[in-house]
Amino acid sequence: MARPERRTVRDIRRGNRAVLLHTLYFSGPTSRNDLTARTGLSAATVSTMTAGLLAENIVVEAGQVESDGGRPRVLLRVNPEYGFAVGVDMAETHVRVGLFDLEMTERAKVDYVLRPARHDPELVARHILSGVEVVLSDAGVSPEQVLGVGVGVPGIVEPGPDGVIHAKTFGWDGVPLGALLRRGTSLPLYVDNGAKTLGQAELWFGSGRGSSEAVIVLLGVGVGATIVADGTTFRGVSSSAGEWGHTKIVADGRPCRCGGRGCLEAYVGIEAILDRAGVASQGDWEEDLDRLLASESPVIQETVSYLGVGLANLVNLINPEKIVIGGWVGARLGERLLPGIRRATAANSLAxxxxxxxxxLGRLGPDAVALGAATLVLEEFLNAPQVARITAAG
Amino acid sequence: MARPERRTVRDIRRGNRAVLLHTLYFSGPTSRNDLTARTGLSAATVSTMTAGLLAENIVVEAGQVESDGGRPRVLLRVNPEYGFAVGVDMAETHVRVGLFDLEMTERAKVDYVLRPARHDPELVARHILSGVEVVLSDAGVSPEQVLGVGVGVPGIVEPGPDGVIHAKTFGWDGVPLGALLRRGTSLPLYVDNGAKTLGQAELWFGSGRGSSEAVIVLLGVGVGATIVADGTTFRGVSSSAGEWGHTKIVADGRPCRCGGRGCLEAYVGIEAILDRAGVASQGDWEEDLDRLLASESPVIQETVSYLGVGLANLVNLINPEKIVIGGWVGARLGERLLPGIRRATAANSLAxxxxxxxxxLGRLGPDAVALGAATLVLEEFLNAPQVARITAAG
DNA sequence: TCGTCTTCGTTCAGGCTGTGAAAGAAGGCG
DNA sequence: CGCCTTCTTTCACAGCCTGAACGAAGACGA
Known part of the structure; x- marks a missing residue:
């Protein structure tokens, strides 16, 4: 029962502008002539529209290429310095703030360590706000040039303007991070779950590129998934879709930190893996995992099997074109065990x-969460490039 | 990476026409004045557009209501007899063909019994084609008045014009039912999985009405789900999304008829329920289930628990606004055990x-599959009401 | 050097679209 | 009969995309 919405002639312009920008962004330097072919728009429309974009400095010329004996084509591209996006990765142990230009090249970044069990919302908000100031001054970018700030956080983010967060492992239940940040900045804010921003990054710039039906899976301390349907992140009714880690794969199975039993995370989350192997961790999980992988422990094969069940459930239920395995645990497991993971998935899926x-495997490293958060800003920009820039008050 | 598409002024007209028709269809008799308020369109546009729809006989007048002292409003409604839709339920034991007007009132129907193990594709196609002829002549409707034929089938339907079907339980692997039917009729065909057409029916006319993020679950001999995202049935990359029955809830659990182990269907499908209870069925599963439900068997509670796990996985992964339990097994279980099902789901879901x-619970009975199949035709009609009708050749 | 050819880009008249304002229609009421 | 209220239609207008005509820019040969 897809209820369509009313449209007016103006929406056409906006929409076609977005089409043009998308094409320009993802096809790289492109001539107007190519643009007519790629977008399906008429040459006339492309001409007037690019003229506007050039005048606004959103698009710039990028040299010429000769054509077979005729007038050479002028190449156009999105101006990477038209604006900048801030991406914030707020994780369980650190806050990382990155400044990206429109090509998503990182121009500056800064890290803050969070001492475990010291997750005062006010403090975290201050870290983020000062982080934004630091990266801006480091890169010599003024706030007026910033199109927005994206924040990836653990836990569930309520839809709505206040960016209310529920993160059990954090001790946050109903913290309005968005509202806290808005007190300190007037830049547009985008708060989203970290697994979803990582998914966004892999979808736009990593292994998911080009897929419109995909699932990007995050294996780390927590286990989550980003479901992409028709090119858009699927959020569900209250923005908590994708809690794959707490789907049950063993009715009445191992207890999980969420309070439930038999969750996938209770088998393939890093703590669960080490626990099942009987490793008494000294705190450096990455080293522990590497050592376990190097051993011949049967726990590894078990892990692959459980992961296969979890992935197969996604295959059967979601029927994606692509599953991207991300997160640092995912990277390490996948590096050596991908064929086994595929086999285990096949064994539990319908043909x-x-x-x-x-x-x-995911292609992006640990910075993907911040990159994806910045990509939220980019997405908004490409869909509705502002003509009048919002003035930042700071 | 939602790639928007180019639009032209004409698309606006088409789109707004669809907006108007949707509103008219779901709000019942409505005045032009109301329509401006409900659609957001201007009075001028509503006026010219309704004039067109009236001229094409798609919309008809439906009386007047007085206004507070002013000119009375003329009520408009979609003409239920502008066209008709055929809905076909092709199940494991029967083929049912129904003729519906645009209000989805059934005008005629006919049943064919399929002898088990006698599922020759040609025969089934002949049943469907002759069924269409029968309902048309019974209702006195000519083929020119039929907007299309929707068919709900078991198994997976490949996307594409040939309606290729893979149905293990049927012995069909790659049967191009659409192509077979097209040899006998030139009416527009819509072939879809039966669980999805049932979902479509519940979504449009049953308990799912008004939800745009929902899951409609089918519990019967097979177990499946229709995932509705943003008001549209989610199909995945190869139209097989929703195979909920074969997601695993017990790693390495009970064997399933799909060849896998631990599938949800191997616990809550009717065969599994009876088998777990040790009932040696004489063939009348409905009676067997009723008897089992009347007993105090612990198998019932177990079934509720397993179902709760399966539903909780949907809650965590999909985050729907509503879950509708359909299918005849679902109806019987839900009738007495809905509170327990809710508790079991809560126990396995994130808060x-x-x-x-x-x-x-679903509101529609066993005819929902055919109704939903016809609704595929209705949906197409409401989204893009033809101006020039396609001529049927027969 | 000049004219021609090829290809790329821009301009312009024209047809659609939705809209606001004004005009028209239809009934109630004194 | 005239006025009032409310619903509906008409009309001039601005915005949009498009095809066709026109202009621009280089290659190439005479």
Whole structure:
């Protein structure tokens, strides 16, 4: 029951502008002539529209290429310095703030360590706000040039303007991070779950590129998934879709830190893996995992099997074109065990959907959460490039 | 990475026409004046557009109501006899063909019994084609008046014009039912999975009405789900999304007829329920289930628990606004055990998404599959009402 | 050097679209 | 009969995309 919405002639312009910008952004330097072919718009429209974008400095010329004997084409591209996006990765142990230009090149970054069990919302908000100031001054970018600030956080983010967060592992239950930040800045804010921003990053710039039906899976301390349907992150009714880590794969199974039993995270989360292997961790999980992988422990094969069950459930239910395995645990497991993971998934999937799915590793490193958060800003920009810039008050 | 598409002024007209028709269809008799308020369109546009729809006989007048002293409003409604839709329920034991007017009132129907293990594609196609002829002549409707034929089938339907079907339980693997039917009729065809057409029916006319983020669950011999995202049935990359019955809830659990182990269907499908209870069925599963429900068997509670796990996985992963339990097994279980099902789901869900979800019973009976199939035709009609009707050749 | 050819880019008249304002229609009421 | 209220239609207008005509820019040969 898709209820369409009323449209007016103006929406057309806005929409076609977005089409043009998307094409320009993802096809790189492109001539007007190419643009007519790629967008399906008429040459006339492309001409007037690019003229506008050039006048606003959103698009710039990028040299010429000769054509077969005729007038050479002028290449156009999105001006990477038209504006900047801030991406924030707020994790359980640190806050990382990055400044990106429109090509998503990182221009500056800064880290703050969070002492465990010291997650005062006010403090975290101050870290983020001062982080924004630091990266801006480091890169010599003024606040007026910033199109927005994206923040990736653990836990569930309520929809709405206040960016209310529920993060059990954090001790946050109903913290309005968005509202706290807005007290200190007037830049547009985008708060989203970190697994979703990582998914956004892999979808736009990593292994998910080009897919419009995909699932990006995050394996780390927590386990989550970003479901992409028709090119857009699927959020569900209250923005908590994708809690894959707490789907049950063993009815009445191992207890999970969420309070439930038999959750996937209770088998393939890093704590669960080490626990099942009987490793008494000294705190450096990455080293522990590497050592475990190097050993011949049967726990590894078990982990692959459980992961296969979890992935197969996604294959059967979601029928994605691609599953991208991300997160640092995912990277390490996938590095050596990808064929086994694929086999385990196949063993638990129906043949048709499995055949339609390719399972690949994520391409982006640990910075992907911040990159994806910044990408939220980019997405907004490409969809509705402002003509009048919002003035930042600070 | 939602790639928007180019638009032209004409798309606006088409789109706004669809807006108007949707509103008219779901709000019942409505005045032009109301329509301006409900659609957001200007009075001028509503006026010219309704004039067109009236001229095409798509919309008809439906009386007047007086206004507070002024000119009375003329009520408009979609002409229920502008066209008709055929809905076909092709199940494991029968083929049912129904003729519906645009209000989805059934005008005629016909049943064909399929002898088990006698599922010759040609025969089934002939049943469907002759069924269409029968309902048309019974209702006195000519083929020119039929907007299309929707068919709900078991198994996976490949996307594409040939309506290729993979149905293990049927012995069909790659049967191009759409192509077979097209040899016998030139009416527009819509072939879809039966669980999805049932979902479509509940979404449009049953308990799911008004929800745009919902899951409609089918419990019967098979177990499946229709995932509705943003008002539209989610199909995945190869149209097999929603195979909920074969998601695993017990790693390495009971064997399932799909060849896998631990599938939800191997616990809450009717065969599994009876098998777990040790009932040696004489063939009448409905009676067997009723007897089992009347007994105090612990298998019932177990079933509720397993179902709760399966539903909780949907809650966590999809975060729907509503879960509708359909299918004849679902109806019988839900009738007495709905509170227990809700409790079992809550016990296995995260608090936030569970709080956002209401779990309700389906409202439509066994005819819902055919009704939903016809609704595929209706949906197409409301989105793009033809001006020039396609001529049927027969 | 000049004219021609090829290709790219821009301009312009024209047809659609939705809109606001003004005009028209239809009934109630004194 | 005239006025009032309310619903509906008409009309001039601005915005949009488009095809066709026109202009621009280089290659190339004479």
């Amino acid at each position: 048709e959907p499995y055949a339609a799915t390719s399972i690949v | 936030e998404p569970y709080a956002a979800t209401s779990i309700v």
